[in-house]
Amino acid sequence: MSGSESVAPIRLGMVGGGQGAFIGAVHRIAARLDNRYRLVAGALASDPDRAHASARELGIAPERSYADYADMAQAEAERADGIEAVAIVTPNHLHYPVARVFLEAGIHVICDKPLTATLKDAKALVDLAEGAGRLFALTHNYTGYPMMRHARAMVAAGELGTIRVVQAEYAQDWLTERLEATGQKQAEWRTDPTRSGGGGCIGDIGTHAVNLAGFVSGLEIQELAADLTAFVDGRQLDDNAHILLRFAGGAKGMVWASQVAPGNENGLRLRVYGTKGGLEWEQEHPNHLWVTPFGAEKRLITRGGAGSGEEAAHVTRVPAGHPEGYLEGFATLYTEAADAIQTLEAGGALPDGFVLPTARDGLKGMQFVEACIRSSAANAAWIRLADL
Numbered sequence: 001m002s003g004s005e006s007v008a009p010i011r012l013g014m015v016g017g018g019q020g021a022f023i024g025a026v027h028r029i030a031a032r033l034d035n036r037y038r039l040v041a042g043a044l045a046s047d048p049d050r051a052h053a054s055a056r057e058l059g060i061a062p063e064r065s066y067a068d069y070a071d072m073a074q075a076e077a078e079r080a081d082g083i084e085a086v087a088i089v090t091p092n093h094l095h096y097p098v099a100r101v102f103l104e105a106g107i108h109v110i111c112d113k114p115l116t117a118t119l120k121d122a123k124a125l126v127d128l129a130e131g132a133g134r135l136f137a138l139t140h141n142y143t144g145y146p147m148m149r150h151a152r153a154m155v156a157a158g159e160l161g162t163i164r165v166v167q168a169e170y171a172q173d174w175l176t177e178r179l180e181a182t183g184q185k186q187a188e189w190r191t192d193p194t195r196s197g198g199g200g201c202i203g204d205i206g207t208h209a210v211n212l213a214g215f216v217s218g219l220e221i222q223e224l225a226a227d228l229t230a231f232v233d234g235r236q237l238d239d240n241a242h243i244l245l246r247f248a249g250g251a252k253g254m255v256w257a258s259q260v261a262p263g264n265e266n267g268l269r270l271r272v273y274g275t276k277g278g279l280e281w282e283q284e285h286p287n288h289l290w291v292t293p294f295g296a297e298k299r300l301i302t303r304g305g306a307g308s309g310e311e312a313a314h315v316t317r318v319p320a321g322h323p324e325g326y327l328e329g330f331a332t333l334y335t336e337a338a339d340a341i342q343t344l345e346a347g348g349a350l351p352d353g354f355v356l357p358t359a360r361d362g363l364k365g366m367q368f369v370e371a372c373i374r375s376s377a378a379n380a381a382w383i384r385l386a387d388l
Contacts, residue, residue: 010338012037013076013083013107015069015098016090018044018054020185023112024089027139028058030330031087033317036338041076041083043069070101077105085110085135085341091195092203096121099136103128108135108341110334114207114369115362117197119388122359122366129359135344137337138357140211142268144332145325146303146312147289151216151272151279152355153311154291161276161294166217166245166253168209168271171264175201175239178232191237199369200237202228206257206372207365209268210245211357213255214364217272219247221364223384226372231260243372246382286325333357 012031017024024044031037041064044054048067055065066072076082085108088098096116099109109129115138116122129136142148154160179187189195190204197203214220223246228238239260245253258264268283277293287303301307304320315332318324336356343350364385371383 009036009038010085010341011040011081011083013041013043013072013086014039015043015072015086015088016045016094017042017087018050019057021045021089022186026327026330027087027089027110027112027334029327030141030334033327033331034335034338036335037085040064040081041066041072043067043072069098073101073105073107077107083107084345085337088112091189092117092197093195096125099125100128103132103134103136106132106134108137108337108344110135110137110139110337111362112139113211113357113362114197114199114203114365115359116366117195119366119370122363126359126363133344135337135340136359137333137340138359138362139330139333140208140215140357140361141326141329141333142208142212142283143215143355143357144315144329144336145283145286146308146316147281147287147301148212148216148270149311149315149355150301150303150308151270151281151289152218153309154279155217155272155274159276160272160274160278163217163219163247163249163251163272163274165273166213166219166247166251166271167255167269168213168253169256169267169269170205170209170258171256171261171267172205172259173262173264175232175235175259176262178234181234191235191239193236196237197369198237198373200230200235201239201257201259202226202241202243202372203369205259205268206241206243206255207368209255209257209270210368211361211365212268212270213245213253213272215355215357216270217247217251219249219251219253221253221368221385222246222248223382224368224371224375225380225382226375227380228372228376238376241372241376283325286329287320287323 043066045051088111226243240258243255280290292298
């Protein structure tokens with residue numbers, strides 16, 4: 001993947017992501033992959049001792065390891081060599097307050113999804129982000145996969161014709177039993193409504209599925225009907241969701257998201273069908289895109305192979321046939337964020353067609369979650385997203 005000509009990496013801070021945190025390590029790898037960032041500061045855990053121990057392990061100078069994210073924002077904004085961007089990798093309920101203090105301090109934000117824990121906070125954060133003059137990037141990492149960029153370009157070019165049907169699913173099995181009762185950190189906060197928000201499975205992975213459906217198809221959800229279930233006894237949030245979608249323009253869709261589907265590890269799948277053809281993709285085989293023109297045989301397009309276009313090539317790092325996926329998808333977003341930050345810092349504007357997910361994409365995700373919750377509570381009644 002080609003990068004900027006800038007010689008200086010962006011000074012990056014991180015909130016969350018300390019010892020024992022999965023997603024923080026993913027973000028750090030992604031930030032390093034294309035040599036666009038240098039991690040120099042952090043408030044890595046809510047416990048001060050663990051925060052400072054985590055900082056030592058990552059080579060962060062003691063004076064730039066903070067016990068409080070608000071102190072970090074103030075101190076870094078006052079330093080001549082302070083951070084230029086912050087990565088937020090906390091549980092959902094902290095995304096809004098953390099992003100707010102850094103945006104107000106004039107620092108660019110790269111935030112894990114979903115945008116916030118509540119729709120109210122999401123709306124407030126969009127207003128703040130769009131008025132701050134800073135970049136707010138949301139790491140819906142699957143949008144960074146080369147074959148998803150190729151699929152998006154195919155749809156936009158009309159190769160599938162008018163889109164009629166969009167189906168997305170995201171199936172996992174890791175919460176088939178009540179893992180949160182064992183103290184497992186990732187399960188514990190994701191099933192806690194005070195930290196995760198009102199959506200469990202739909203917030204954690206359903207937002208990925210619906211975001212990718214919109215990213216590739218270019219369609220906007222008009223209304224939905226959802227049936228959310230917590231199958232595991234004692235679980236407070238949904239672990240399975242079946243959702244019907246109606247898109248603006250008349251297309252129809254479905255989303256299935258589940259974390260109680262034995263035999264599924266990370267089964268994100270997308271199918272898009274139009275008047276001229278269809279496409280199918282599975283995240284566990286990320287370099288393969290199946291395309292079927294109507295009336296013709298199904299054909300396989302591979303990343304880096306014959307048929308994959310410029311959009312895929314632009315975010316490709318290794319030759320065809322070599323695995324490229326999850327970490328590289330994150331890295332693509334980090335590199336595009338670096339390009340955007342340097343453009344904004346130079347007084348420029350983001351170009352038309354800018355595809356990096358932003359706070360507004362996150363707001364759509366939170367409208368989706370809220371609509372699912374309200375619909376399911378009303379026996380799967382249809383809910384218009386514009387009414388939220």
